Amino acid sequence: MKFRILEILKEKGKTKYWLYIRLGLSYQNFTNLVNNKTKSIKFENLKSLCDILECTPNDLFEDYCNL
DSSP: OEEOHHHHHHHHTOOHHHHHHHHOOOHHHHHHHHTTOOSOOOHHHHHHHHHHHTOOHHHHEEOGGGO
């Protein structure tokens, strides 16, 4: 599984900085998250991502098999 955060931001015409400010994570955690270098995510952060990006958890993930 990998995050589609950058693709969703591009589709919505938003920047990583825009998301970073709204999400409230540390810079290191945020960078790891958007660059798919994290092994887990808190449900609280997943919900925040969905709320901010106006999407569902299914929208956020892409299966490696479909790449």
